[in-house]
Amino acid sequence: MHNNPEKEKQLAAKEAVTLLKDGQIVGLGTGSTIFFAIEEIGTLVKNGLQIKGVATSDASYQQAIALGIPMLNINDVTRIDITIDGTDEFDDNLQLIKGGGGALFKEKIVASMSREKIIIADASKKVNALGKFKVPIEVVPFAVNYVRQQLKKLNGNGEVRMKDGQTFVTEQGNYIIDGDFGPINEPIILSRHLNEIEGILVHGLFVNMADSVIMGVHDTTVTFTREALA
Numbered sequence: 001m002h003n004n005p006e007k008e009k010q011l012a013a014k015e016a017v018t019l020l021k022d023g024q025i026v027g028l029g030t031g032s033t034i035f036f037a038i039e040e041i042g043t044l045v046k047n048g049l050q051i052k053g054v055a056t057s058d059a060s061y062q063q064a065i066a067l068g069i070p071m072l073n074i075n076d077v078t079r080i081d082i083t084i085d086g087t088d089e090f091d092d093n094l095q096l097i098k099g100g101g102g103a104l105f106k107e108k109i110v111a112s113m114s115r116e117k118i119i120i121a122d123a124s125k126k127v128n129a130l131g132k133f134k135v136p137i138e139v140v141p142f143a144v145n146y147v148r149q150q151l152k153k154l155n156g157n158g159e160v161r162m163k164d165g166q167t168f169v170t171e172q173g174n175y176i177i178d179g180d181f182g183p184i185n186e187p188i189i190l191s192r193h194l195n196e197i198e199g200i201l202v203h204g205l206f207v208n209m210a211d212s213v214i215m216g217v218h219d220t221t222v223t224f225t226r227e228a229l230a
């Protein structure tokens with residue numbers, strides 16, 4: 001049986017939104033998987049679900065507003081109850097590489113403020129070792145060459161992300177360096193090293209963050225939980 005990523009994304013999204021409850025403040029991730037979740041939430045809100053959203057990108061904000069989902073500014077909230085977001089890769093320990101869409105800064109802040117963090121994914125995102133997908137690293141433009149040199153010391157190779165022939169610029173006005181470290185056997189240690197490099201605003205290793213990953217596979221879903229790892 002062939003995988004159908006679009007269908008798997010939709011199934012995971014449909015499953016995730018069943019977790020939402022009246023009164024919650026909900027973090028809305030970014031990307032093509034979350035697109036489906038926001039659509040589903042729009043329908044639930046039309047049918048009476050009372051939640052308020054906090055977006056991780058302009059795209060998710062605009063989609064949510066167009067669907068009539070009430071939205072809050074992150075600086076007007078002191079808590080986020082639950083966040084649903086996508087991922088570029090996840091491993092058996094529910095460690096993630098995120099930021100393929102370049103929204104990693106807001107995604108990490110929203111995740112850090114969230115009591116519960118749910119990741120949704122199609123089956124292609126599950127890997128034995130992180131690292132086939134290059135680690136997105138958001139860098140203040142002044143520090144780009146310095147950071148690339150520092151990545152070399154970590155046995156990494158970083159290329160500045162381009163889009164349509166231009167340097168990709170994040171919503172914060174920064175650049176993304178996509179870091180190739182080969183298979184990442186110790187994501188927690190690499191994450192710590194990256195945290196220590198001046199000029200890096202945020203990186204796409206989301207370690208010990210996801211509470212669960214809902215993965216669409218063929219015509220069903222499988223849920224992996226952090227609780228089950230302990």
Ligand SMILES: O=C(CO)[C@H](O)[C@H](O)COP(=O)(O)O
Pocket residue numbers: 029030031032033034085086087088097098099100101102103104107
């Ligand atoms: O981190 C992200 C954006 O910054 C996305 O969650 C990630 O890139 C997955 O995207 P998609 O659902 O389109 O595969």
